[in-house]
Amino acid sequence: xxxxxxxxxxxxxxxxxKIVIFVVGLLYIIGYPxxxxxxxxxxxxxxxxxxxxxxxxxxxxxxVIGRINIGQGAFVLIGAYTTAILLVKLNLSFWLCLPVxxxxxxxxxxxxxxxxxRLKGVYFDMLTLSLTEAVMLAMLNLDFLTQGSRGIMNIxxxxxxxxxxxxxxxxxxxxxxLSFYYLxxxxxxxxxxxxxxxxxxxxxxxxxxxxxxxxxxxxxxxNIAKYxxxxxxxxxxxxxxxxxxxxxxxxxLFPTSFKxxxxxxxxxxxxxxxxxxxxxxxxxAFLMTFSFEGLxxxxxxxxxxxxxxxxxxxxxxxxxxxxxxxxKRTIFKNQPH
Amino acid sequence: xxxxxxxGLKKTFRGLIAVNNLNFDVNxxxxxxxxxxxxxxxxxxxxxxxxxxxxxxxxxxxxxxxxTRLKTYEVAHKxxxxxxxxxxxxxxxxxxxxxxxxxxxxxxxxxxxxxFNNRRxxxxxxxxxxxxLEILKFLELQAVQNETSRNLPHGQLxxxxxxxxxxxxxxxxxxxxxxxxxxxxxxxRLIAMIRSIRDQGITIALIxxxxxAVMTLSDRIVVVNFGKKIAEGKPKNIQYDEKxxxxxxxxxxxxxxI
Numbered sequence: 001x002x003x004x005x006x007x008x009x010x011x012x013x014x015x016x017x018k019i020v021i022f023v024v025g026l027l028y029i030i031g032y033p034x035x036x037x038x039x040x041x042x043x044x045x046x047x048x049x050x051x052x053x054x055x056x057x058x059x060x061x062x063x064v065i066g067r068i069n070i071g072q073g074a075f076v077l078i079g080a081y082t083t084a085i086l087l088v089k090l091n092l093s094f095w096l097c098l099p100v101x102x103x104x105x106x107x108x109x110x111x112x113x114x115x116x117x118r119l120k121g122v123y124f125d126m127l128t129l130s131l132t133e134a135v136m137l138a139m140l141n142l143d144f145l146t147q148g149s150r151g152i153m154n155i156x157x158x159x160x161x162x163x164x165x166x167x168x169x170x171x172x173x174x175x176x177x178l179s180f181y182y183l184x185x186x187x188x189x190x191x192x193x194x195x196x197x198x199x200x201x202x203x204x205x206x207x208x209x210x211x212x213x214x215x216x217x218x219x220x221x222x223n224i225a226k227y228x229x230x231x232x233x234x235x236x237x238x239x240x241x242x243x244x245x246x247x248x249x250x251x252x253l254f255p256t257s258f259k260x261x262x263x264x265x266x267x268x269x270x271x272x273x274x275x276x277x278x279x280x281x282x283x284x285a286f287l288m289t290f291s292f293e294g295l296x297x298x299x300x301x302x303x304x305x306x307x308x309x310x311x312x313x314x315x316x317x318x319x320x321x322x323x324x325x326x327x328k329r330t331i332f333k334n335q336p337h
Numbered sequence: 338x339x340x341x342x343x344x345g346l347k348k349t350f351r352g353l354i355a356v357n358n359l360n361f362d363v364n365x366x367x368x369x370x371x372x373x374x375x376x377x378x379x380x381x382x383x384x385x386x387x388x389x390x391x392x393x394x395x396x397x398x399x400x401x402x403x404x405t406r407l408k409t410y411e412v413a414h415k416x417x418x419x420x421x422x423x424x425x426x427x428x429x430x431x432x433x434x435x436x437x438x439x440x441x442x443x444x445x446x447x448x449x450x451x452x453f454n455n456r457r458x459x460x461x462x463x464x465x466x467x468x469x470l471e472i473l474k475f476l477e478l479q480a481v482q483n484e485t486s487r488n489l490p491h492g493q494l495x496x497x498x499x500x501x502x503x504x505x506x507x508x509x510x511x512x513x514x515x516x517x518x519x520x521x522x523x524x525x526r527l528i529a530m531i532r533s534i535r536d537q538g539i540t541i542a543l544i545x546x547x548x549x550a551v552m553t554l555s556d557r558i559v560v561v562n563f564g565k566k567i568a569e570g571k572p573k574n575i576q577y578d579e580k581x582x583x584x585x586x587x588x589x590x591x592x593x594x595i
Binding site for chain 1: 387389409410413414418419420421425426427428429430437438439440441442444448451452453454458461462501502504505
């Protein structure tokens with residue numbers, strides 16, 4: 001009897017999660033843009049939050065293997081510059097630049113990952129922390145490519161995606177954010193789905209295992225270096241994609257566009273949302289972006305209040321927002337039947 | 338038939354000689370024990386066999402093939418799997434999940450197939466689930482299979498370690514002090530289990546301090562002290578070997594009359 005009850009409980013909670021996901025997804029894809037169609041400010045918040053979500057999903061994936069990655073800003077910068085240079089200097093289509101930026105960032109991540117993933121704990125953190133600064137300086141000094149501190153201005157917005165005479169995606173209209181909204185939303189959903197598949201498959205299990213015991217994983221025959229690299233490469237790939245989106249969205253790019261503080265934010269979104277849940281970094285990114293915008297009316301104290309809120313959150317929910325859900329579950333479990 | 342062949346094994350840490358010119362064989366389908374006083378280098382030998390450490394000199398052959406220079410996970414691929422002296426399990430996962438994730442070597446489908454969750458991958462997962470439940474049932478852990486492993490009592494953690502080892506489908510299972518912290522009743526149960534693992538065709542090599550367990554369980558014993566082999570033979574012979582008694586209890590000192 002007890003077993004049956006637990007089973008039913010599990011079943012209903014599963015369907016409520018599904019309903020919640022469905023409703024939120026529907027609001028996100030159809031509801032929000034329908035209401036705020038002409039309100040660029042409102043659209044802007046969600047676009048920014050969506051791009052930030054894509055970037056911090058990558059950081060979250062390195063949390064899965066048990067590494068605190070504070071260097072995502074470096075790969076965002078690399079992705080952004082790749083797109084900007086290809087668009088402005090070579091006049092390529094944005095739809096080609098987007099994947100290329102991701103791949104270049106991923107490739108660089110792969111090469112850098114081989115040596116630095118051998119480091120553990122605080123040594124890895126420190127090295128990744130300095131990566132953002134290093135890439136910033138590199139962009140500053142690669143004058144012939146990046147125009148140094150003058151930055152790259154007037155990055156064109158995405159044109160049409162055509163195969164032959166067939167237009168798949170029409171050209172974006174300047175000054176209207178709706179097409180950007182759909183671009184980021186669709187990309188986030190595709191990426192979320194792919195990461196979910198990765199996380200819940202055996203590849204994801206092998207990654208989760210690394211966070212808990214490297215030595216035991218080796219003994220089970222898991223090639224730990226390989227799974228670490230997979231995780232880090234995907235992380236950098238997503239950073240590149242996010243950077244590419246930011247470049248065409250903001251339309252100007254400087255070496256200081258993404259600083260160490262941004263890298264720290266990408267990491268904080270994961271902490272805030274909850275490290276044990278795939279949805280954690282997205283929840284964190286949206287909450288931070290919205291609350292930051294929400295505090296705009298008290299402009300002077302905005303950052304101060306924001307900081308206090310963060311501290312309160314960390315004290316109250318050290319395991320992130322999603323731990324609220326976990327708490328509720330365990331309370332139910334302990335109730336006598 | 339010899340399954341593991343250790344020849345001239347030597348390991349030095351700077352000036353300290355941990356293992357010194359060690360030779361021994363492990364036969365197919367036997368229960369082999371490596372004993373010796375604390376700090377004799379037993380765990381180092383296990384670390385060398387499973388490539389957690391690289392030997393300074395010497396060679397290790399498994400089933401006739403040299404595995405001395407292989408990487409740690411490659412040694413596991415060959416069928417040599419170990420457990421650890423300090424309990425090493427995935428503490429934040431449930432018991433069942435621990436065993437499922439340890440089935441890495443059991444998978445037929447590759448990573449891409451698992452990512453797209455095709456028919457072969459689903460078949461893999463079904464098989465792994467079935468096999469995991471079997472292992473847990475065999476080690477009498479099915480009652481706690483949904484418990485997070487950090488909440489388990491010590492005795493069951495040791496069993497879970499063996500379950501994780503078995504999940505890798507080893508040919509040779511190295512157990513590093515499996516009986517530590519067990520009461521006599523649990524020890525007897527584990528002795529029966531280890532025998533039954535051997536009867537399934539898995540060769541066992543173990544390090545142990547619990548002499549009662551070692552003497553009842555093992556077919557052959559090698560005694561090491563200061564990294565050197567001092568005796569080898571059947572449990573009966575080892576018990577009365579002078580050198581072994583000396584290593585464990587010390588030499589009678591004539592001056593002081595002890």
